[in-house]
Amino acid sequence: MIRGAFRRLTAWVAAHPVASFIVFFAVFPFLAPYQSLATQVLIFGLFALGFNLLYGYTGLLSFGHAAYYGLGAYGTGIALAKLKVASLWVGLGIGLGTAVVGGAVVGFFCLRRRGIYFAMLTLAFAQMLYFIAFHAADLTGGDDGLRGIPLHPIGLPGGSLSLRDPLAFYFFAYVLVVLAVAGLKRILDSPFGAVLQAIRENSDRAVACGYDINRVKLLSFVFSALFAGLAGGLDALRLTVVPVDSLYWSTSGQVVIMTLLGGAGTFFGPFVGAATYLMLADRLSIFIEAWPLVIGVIFMAFVLFLPRGIWGTLTAGLHGR
Amino acid sequence: MLDISLQALAAQVFTGLVMGGILVLMAIGLSLIFGLMTVVNFAHGSFYMLGAYVAFSLMGLTKSFWATLVLAPLVVGALGLLVERLLIRRLYGRSPDDPLLLTFGLSLAMVEGAKLVWGKIGLTVDPPKQLAAAVDLGFMNFPVYRLFVIAVTAAVLLALWLFLEKTNVGLIIRAGSRDALMVRALGLDLNRIWLLVFGIGIGMAGLAGVLAGPMRGVYAEMGVEIIIECFVVVVVGGMGSLAGAIVAGLLMGEIVSLTTFFAPKLAEIVVFVVMAVVLLIRPSGLFGEAGLAE
Numbered sequence: 328m329i330r331g332a333f334r335r336l337t338a339w340v341a342a343h344p345v346a347s348f349i350v351f352f353a354v355f356p357f358l359a360p361y362q363s364l365a366t367q368v369l370i371f372g373l374f375a376l377g378f379n380l381l382y383g384y385t386g387l388l389s390f391g392h393a394a395y396y397g398l399g400a401y402g403t404g405i406a407l408a409k410l411k412v413a414s415l416w417v418g419l420g421i422g423l424g425t426a427v428v429g430g431a432v433v434g435f436f437c438l439r440r441r442g443i444y445f446a447m448l449t450l451a452f453a454q455m456l457y458f459i460a461f462h463a464a465d466l467t468g469g470d471d472g473l474r475g476i477p478l479h480p481i482g483l484p485g486g487s488l489s490l491r492d493p494l495a496f497y498f499f500a501y502v503l504v505v506l507a508v509a510g511l512k513r514i515l516d517s518p519f520g521a522v523l524q525a526i527r528e529n530s531d532r533a534v535a536c537g538y539d540i541n542r543v544k545l546l547s548f549v550f551s552a553l554f555a556g557l558a559g560g561l562d563a564l565r566l567t568v569v570p571v572d573s574l575y576w577s578t579s580g581q582v583v584i585m586t587l588l589g590g591a592g593t594f595f596g597p598f599v600g601a602a603t604y605l606m607l608a609d610r611l612s613i614f615i616e617a618w619p620l621v622i623g624v625i626f627m628a629f630v631l632f633l634p635r636g637i638w639g640t641l642t643a644g645l646h647g648r
Numbered sequence: 649m650l651d652i653s654l655q656a657l658a659a660q661v662f663t664g665l666v667m668g669g670i671l672v673l674m675a676i677g678l679s680l681i682f683g684l685m686t687v688v689n690f691a692h693g694s695f696y697m698l699g700a701y702v703a704f705s706l707m708g709l710t711k712s713f714w715a716t717l718v719l720a721p722l723v724v725g726a727l728g729l730l731v732e733r734l735l736i737r738r739l740y741g742r743s744p745d746d747p748l749l750l751t752f753g754l755s756l757a758m759v760e761g762a763k764l765v766w767g768k769i770g771l772t773v774d775p776p777k778q779l780a781a782a783v784d785l786g787f788m789n790f791p792v793y794r795l796f797v798i799a800v801t802a803a804v805l806l807a808l809w810l811f812l813e814k815t816n817v818g819l820i821i822r823a824g825s826r827d828a829l830m831v832r833a834l835g836l837d838l839n840r841i842w843l844l845v846f847g848i849g850i851g852m853a854g855l856a857g858v859l860a861g862p863m864r865g866v867y868a869e870m871g872v873e874i875i876i877e878c879f880v881v882v883v884v885g886g887m888g889s890l891a892g893a894i895v896a897g898l899l900m901g902e903i904v905s906l907t908t909f910f911a912p913k914l915a916e917i918v919v920f921v922v923m924a925v926v927l928l929i930r931p932s933g934l935f936g937e938a939g940l941a942e
Binding site (some may be wrong): 348388390436439440442443444445446448450451452454455458459461462494576579583584587617618619620622623624626627631 | 664682686688735738739742744745746748749750752753754755756757758759760761764776796872876879882884887913916917920924925927928931932
């Protein structure tokens with residue numbers, strides 16, 4: 328009985344992913360233990376969504392997604408704090424542009440190698456950006472992080488809205504993340520999205536079908552960087568600080584863990600994974616200081632025994648994930 | 649004035665050789681394990697870190713650097729065998745991404761585990777008294793310990809080469825990395841060979857950690873830092889190529905060391921620039937075969 332109801336619910340969610348997302352995250356801040364956690368789930372879910380487009384749908388494992396998250400964050404932060412851009416929208420736009428250009432350049436280099444080398448290269452280039460940000464202290468604040476990002480009211484048709492209230496900020500992020508989720512759905516449903524999944528399943532056959540798979544992969548990489556960059560820009564606004572660690576390998580690792588916990592290659596996996604990770608970290612850190620140890624062990628258990636992740640396992644057997 | 653800076657430059661070249669040697673010890677193990685099992689061991693750096701910590705503790709117990717130098721790599725290698733048996737073996741036959749992900753999780757756990765056991769603050773290790781002095785090489789003074797590290801690295805590489813080229817087991821290892829299916833068809837038990845190679849590779853990482861401790865200090869994040877450098881080395885040298893690992897490892901050691909001398913701020917960045925250039929000119933790496941395990 329309960330099982331049947333759950334199946335019908337998951338089937339409806341699978342058939343109407345964007346609508347489900349809109350409904351669930353509209354009430355989420357009132358369900359979450361506290362509001363700032365809800366905002367973090369949105370932002371890191373978006374970051375993981377970008378990673379998932381590349382790994383889950385295209386089959387390319389990036390171990391350096393901190394790069395695009397960090398570029399988005401620094402781009403937005405530097406535009407607002409150093410260049411004194413007066414509009415939040417323009418600041419976010421500059422952050423997105425930085426992430427996209429960074430994604431295109433790094434993607435070009437990394438895609439010269441396939442398979443396991445790709446993962447190593449993405450990690451290496453992300454670490455290079457970390458060192459650059461670390462040493463270019465005049466621009467980035469170096470080790471202290473980029474401080475003093477002003478949170479201007481956003482200009483909307485018919486007035487402006489202050490984002491200082493946490494709930495207002497949540498719904499500001501919510502609107503942008505909903506647009507990103509709808510954008511992802513559009514990408515996946517397009518012929519381009521079908522080629523991505525063809526590359527994941529069998530790249531040789533995709534070549535034989537006449538697709539220029541390097542171009543498709545690069546485009547997927549750039550879209551992925553775009554989503555990660557938006558997440559970074561939003562996080563810079565949420566914190567009004569960009570810590571230099573946002574480019575560190577541990578940030579890349581976080582998004583890998585989130586996505587795999589939730590379920591790589593599933594539509595909601597990234598958000599399920601982000602929520603699981605953040606709540607786990609929140610609870611665990613009360614009891615033990617070495618909470619990443621526990622996360623590492625849980626992650627290993629998932630790789631070994633639950634490779635589909637939480638959402639992938641729950642919805643296994645349903646058509647159209 | 650010129651004399652002094654030439655001396656400093658020579659010292660820096662030697663230091664590059666030492667750091668390169670450590671990278672070679674690491675990258676060869678990584679490459680050997682990958683060549684045979686297509687497993688990229690992200691935790692390789694964490695075993696290096698563990699080697700340094702275990703050496704610190706063993707030094708306290710045995711009061712002997714020489715005993716530690718032999719025992720610590722054995723302890724770390726034995727742990728590597730356990731990891732292969734209990735964790736990595738379950739993933740053979742799955743996508744090569746899966747062992748990489750698994751060992752990433754392991755590495756995260758090991759870093760935090762090391763902080764729990766040995767504390768969050770880095771430790772310093774002194775080189776043994778016999779090697780603590782500096783030796784006059786005629787044109788400069790150089791710490792004896794660093795010369796010792798170069799000698800140990802060379803000896804281990806020579807032993808490994810003899811093992812791979814001159815023994816039957818070495819022959820099976822080389823054959824297995826060419827064509828595992830064929831070797832199995834000939835009735836050889838590759839599972840035991842895998843275990844052995846994993847143990848050797850991890851043991852070498854442990855040894856690299858023991859040797860690096862007195863020069864670089866011991867801290868929990870040292871492993872992840874060096875694994876990224878090792879990835880650069882195998883991309884530049886060509887994964888699965890032992891000659892590539894040696895040449896690229898020494899090259900990277902020299903590049904970092906010399907950049908530190910001329911432009912310290914760029915030292916951490918320049919290796920990645922070299923990597924990008926190699927990718928543009930020769931995507932399969934200096935010694936790599938195009939298409940190997942891609």
